[in-house]
Amino acid sequence: MIEASGLTKRYGNTVAVNNLSFAVAAGKVTGFLGPNGAGKSTTMRMILGLDNPTSGQVVIGGKRYHELKDPLRTVGALLDAKWVHPNRSARAHLSWMAKSNRIPTSRVEEVLDTVGLTSVADKRAGGFSLGMSQRLGIAAALLGDPEVLLFDEPVNGLDPEGILWIRKFMHRLAEEGRTVFVSSHLLSEMALTASDLIVIGKGQLIAQSTTEEFVARAAENTVKVRSPQLPALREQLVRASAQVTDSGNALIVSGMDSDKIGEIAASANLVLHELSPQTGSLEQAFMQITGDSVEYHTGLEAEAQQAFQPTAR
Template sequence: MIEVNELTKRYGDKLAVDHLSFTIPQGVVTGFLGPNGAGKSTTMRMMLDLDRPTSGSVRIDGKQYGQLHEPLKYIGALLEAKAVHPGRTAYNHLLWLAASNRIPTRRVDEVLALVGLTAVAKKRSGGFSLGMGQRLGIAAALLGDPKILMFDEPVNGLDPEGIIWVRNLMKSLAAEGRTVFVSSHLMSEMALTADHLIVIGLGRLLADMPMNEFIDRNSRSFVRLRTPQPERLLDMLSANGITALQDGAGAWEVEDGDMARIGDLAAEHGVALHELSPQRASLEEAFMRMTAEAVEYQTGAPALQPAQQQEPEPAAAWGAGWKKES
């Protein structure tokens, strides 16, 4: 079990990580989500004792990482692709790692086969593509057959095939009872892989809950209406105590609206409707809304305009992925 307790990292007068506390549940995939610059990588580096916290602590089964004996057998980590000497072959890179933790040499061949790099094992890693570098990093993380795995943005720069491969790998690792901790800045990616979610923004904890709960809490449902007679529609709705908001794209939205009732009312009052549809805001939006105040590098336009800029995906499309898992 990994416990992060009041972890803080200060660079000059800038707080990168701000009294962050959470516990990573065992045997599941935990998504570590936050916008770029939220402090995800800094937190992970402190978990591995690479960076020294300003205050606070990380405990892995009660121990600091630096106190672990042969830590590769305990935690495997992929922090960045290509943390490899370009002149060394993939095989030799894994060989020195294995030697340092007394991992048998045959395990090197095993993990190379597992990530599909056997054919290029004796090639120097300088010529590897980003995807191959990422696979080598994952092979290094798996080398010691660890109970806990940490991946920092593992799908960055991967092609669609590679993304699916990483996704399935993480799920199968968790299915084997391992704890998987994976960071991402993409909610959509996490929705497909994670069972538990930890969201941070500007170094602070924003959410720490099971994925299902996050979806229930944060997915906004509404009814979208389009009409050539907006005044009549609005009069009709307000007379019936229903509030509609303009979405900026010529349509109207009724939060948690009862679609049948609105349709009946429109028929009754002879209001022509061009659209009457149920909508669900995507998790991406929920995530953006949550982190809106905590985004470090704001663009000129307001970060959040719910449901207006993008066509929200139909509920079935985003729900299908995680529902299969639960």
Template sequence: MIEAKGLTKRYGKKLAVDDLTFSVAPGRVTGFLGPNGAGKSTTMRMILGLDNPTAGDVRIGGKRYTELHHPLRTVGALLDAKWVHPNRSARSHLTWMAKSNKISPRRVDEVLDIVGLSAVADKRAGGFSLGMSQRLGIAGALLGDPEVLLFDEPVNGLDPEGILWIRKFMHRLADEGRTVFVSSHLLSEMALTASELVVIGKGRLIAQSSTDEFVTRATESSVKVRSPQLDRLRAALDRLGATVTAEDDALLVSGVSSEKIGQLAMENQVTLHELSPQRGSLEQAFMQITGDSVEYHADLESEAQRALATTN
């Protein structure tokens, strides 16, 4: 369990985290989302005692990180995959970490095997690709067999097979009853990985809820309808006051349930080939809810104009 209460961090005049309160429960994967500059990395650093809060408190299993006697046995973290000394091998790096927390040397080979690095265990970490470095960082996080795990952008540099592996792996860790807290900008991946969300913007809490609740609250639901008599059905829907949008050979209908559309089709002798509720995406919900919290907005039209002028 991770519990943050009134967590605040200032860097001079810059307020990076502003009175942030949230909790991360065991037994599920909790996604940590927010625009660039929202304060996610600063928050994770405060959880791990790397930055001291200006105000507030954050605890892991009821204790501050600095109060943990052998911290790697309680919490494992991957914040920066490239922090390893480049001249150390993967095995020597993990061995050094194990000795610092009185962890059995046998565990080093176990985690190397878990993340698929056994074959390159004695290679210099400086020669690793970003994906291999990510796997080494995950091995370090697992070294103490901790109950709490924090990952910052863990799929960076991984190929599709690696992304699928880390997704399934996080689910397995949560199923074992561990607390898994993961930050990522890949919202499509977060939609498949995280069952709970903590969403922040400009250092403040925007939402904490299940992923399904977050998407449902932020996006408008609709129903996709396909039929050989779409014109007849659309006229009936218009009379009902539904919002109807044509999409290729189908209609997207909002403001009316799929049950009501089916009833309407039957009453008007309309054959249905498809009647499927459409759920908004996590990306749509995120953009809708965090739009006012984005610190740096891109002027896409100006960028396109500049690019066109450069090519002419």
């Protein structure tokens, strides 16, 4: 488990992280989201002891990172896929990391095989594509078979097959009881990968919840209804105080769940061809909830923010 308490980081007059507290539980994939400049990278660096907090603390299993003995056996991390010395081979890079933390050299071959780099293990890392570098970074994170894993933008440069692989792999790691903490700008991918979310903006906590709860908090859930008797059904729903909008050959109903709509239709002897709840997306929820925390808006971003605001009916 990762626990942050009152975590604050200042650079001169700039507050990058401001009194941030959260907990990342084991056995789940937890997404770490926020607009650019929200303080995500600074927070992850403080978790790993690469930056010292101005105040507050963050612990991993009750210990600060520098208190861990052989830390790669406890925590694995991918923050920058290109930090590897360009003249080292993938095998050599992983081998010296293994020796530094008393990890058996046999583990090097295991992780190379896991990430699909065995065939290029003796090639210079400087010649790797971004996708191959990402795989090498993931291999390094897995090297010590750690209980806690941190990934910053792990799918950058991966092809669709690679993205699907890392998504399933993260789920498997969580199912094994590990703590998996993932930062990403790809909200559609986070919606498929993370069961829990921690969302920050301007260095402060905005939300910590399940992904489902986060989307439901922002989105106005509606129900799509199709019937060969739409005018009569519309009249019944409006009479019952539902908000109804016409949408082609269907009605979009808000302020009433599908069970109640079905009961109203049945009591009026009206036929239903479709009764399907419509939920918002993680992208819509993120833009709506973090809108006030974005440092800079382009014209297109402003239009998107406006488009995702709920409209009165």
